[in-house]
Amino acid sequence: MVSFIEEKQSKMTAQNVVMSDAINMTITVAVSNSSSMFTTTTAAQKPPVPPGTGFVSLSTKNLLKNLEINGGGGARINAWVESMRASSPTHIKSTPLAADYHSSWILNHPSALDMFEQIIEASKGKQIVMFLDYDGTLSPIVDDPDQAFMSNKMRKTVKKLAKCFPTAIVSGRCRDKVYNFVKLAELYYAGSHGMDIKGPETGSNNKKSDQESILCQPASEFLPMIDEVYQKLVEKTKSTPGAKVENNKFCLSVHYRCVDEKKWSEVAQQVRSVMKEYPMLLLTQGRKVLEIRPTIKWDKGKALEFLLESLGFANCTDVFPVYIGDDRTDEDAFKILRDRGQGFGILVSKSPKETNASYSLQEPKEAS
Numbered sequence: 001m002v003s004f005i006e007e008k009q010s011k012m013t014a015q016n017v018v019m020s021d022a023i024n025m026t027i028t029v030a031v032s033n034s035s036s037m038f039t040t041t042t043a044a045q046k047p048p049v050p051p052g053t054g055f056v057s058l059s060t061k062n063l064l065k066n067l068e069i070n071g072g073g074g075a076r077i078n079a080w081v082e083s084m085r086a087s088s089p090t091h092i093k094s095t096p097l098a099a100d101y102h103s104s105w106i107l108n109h110p111s112a113l114d115m116f117e118q119i120i121e122a123s124k125g126k127q128i129v130m131f132l133d134y135d136g137t138l139s140p141i142v143d144d145p146d147q148a149f150m151s152n153k154m155r156k157t158v159k160k161l162a163k164c165f166p167t168a169i170v171s172g173r174c175r176d177k178v179y180n181f182v183k184l185a186e187l188y189y190a191g192s193h194g195m196d197i198k199g200p201e202t203g204s205n206n207k208k209s210d211q212e213s214i215l216c217q218p219a220s221e222f223l224p225m226i227d228e229v230y231q232k233l234v235e236k237t238k239s240t241p242g243a244k245v246e247n248n249k250f251c252l253s254v255h256y257r258c259v260d261e262k263k264w265s266e267v268a269q270q271v272r273s274v275m276k277e278y279p280m281l282l283l284t285q286g287r288k289v290l291e292i293r294p295t296i297k298w299d300k301g302k303a304l305e306f307l308l309e310s311l312g313f314a315n316c317t318d319v320f321p322v323y324i325g326d327d328r329t330d331e332d333a334f335k336i337l338r339d340r341g342q343g344f345g346i347l348v349s350k351s352p353k354e355t356n357a358s359y360s361l362q363e364p365k366e367a368s
């Protein structure tokens, strides 16, 4: 174990960190936490200084949190496209200003790997609960969302992680789809941005028990409407090459990662023309994706709280939730952790972003 930690330490640089290192780091935290091996080496460590107290706002000035559907005409579409560009950078500018900015951002959101001894110290004696986003966190972002496979190495690592403590996958995707990617029955799954939560399988082969073990589906009444909007969006966007509508059961995603940037306004107009008939649905955005979901007060942060409560940690002071994610929708969960003053969020991002996460990691390597 010590040699493993030493090996990890020697690899710890702020550059070229891949996600599997991050998950392995977390396992290291857990295993160290459950033994006294690390006591002598961490006794002299200072308690961790909560990072991320100074927020930053570079390149987010054009970002609209919730895209307004009605009013504004052409100007509104332009605002949408600006917002789509701001949330979906196609390249990172390397200017001296950007380098300075990146350094100051790293000071506020240090690499989780650089900080792992402090993290070990902070989590000591507490029950770690792991929350992991899927796309861009466990798997690379690829052109075809149906091909966003996680590596076997990553699967093994997550499996090990789940042996140590409760582990949940929290994704915008349909729960069944994310399960088919991850294929680990021992995990909690929160699909559709947390609107479809299910606990680990109990080992029964009875299909009925699958139904009974569903923990939470707060948006069930929206299912017919979501299906209807899905059909309309598929019809509307089929004239735009590369546009893809994904049915995530309780929410929809319109992916434009394969759409020529000159046609982004076309996608925006198509989506808007459908959405204006559905005031009960909300439009938000992620990385090269427009997300449509019910206007209920439920998000990944609520899913995190629900899962902590279900696990019996609602009012516990000795729980240490760790949430790793890369998207705007993960910010709701980062904020919950910050507000609770428990555990921390880790943002996976190559470039500085406004975030409620405390730590950062580089993106997983793009599949080549």
Ligand SMILES: [Mg+2]
Residues within 6 Å of the ligand: 133, 134, 135, 136, 137, 325, 326, 327
């Ligand atoms: Mg993601």
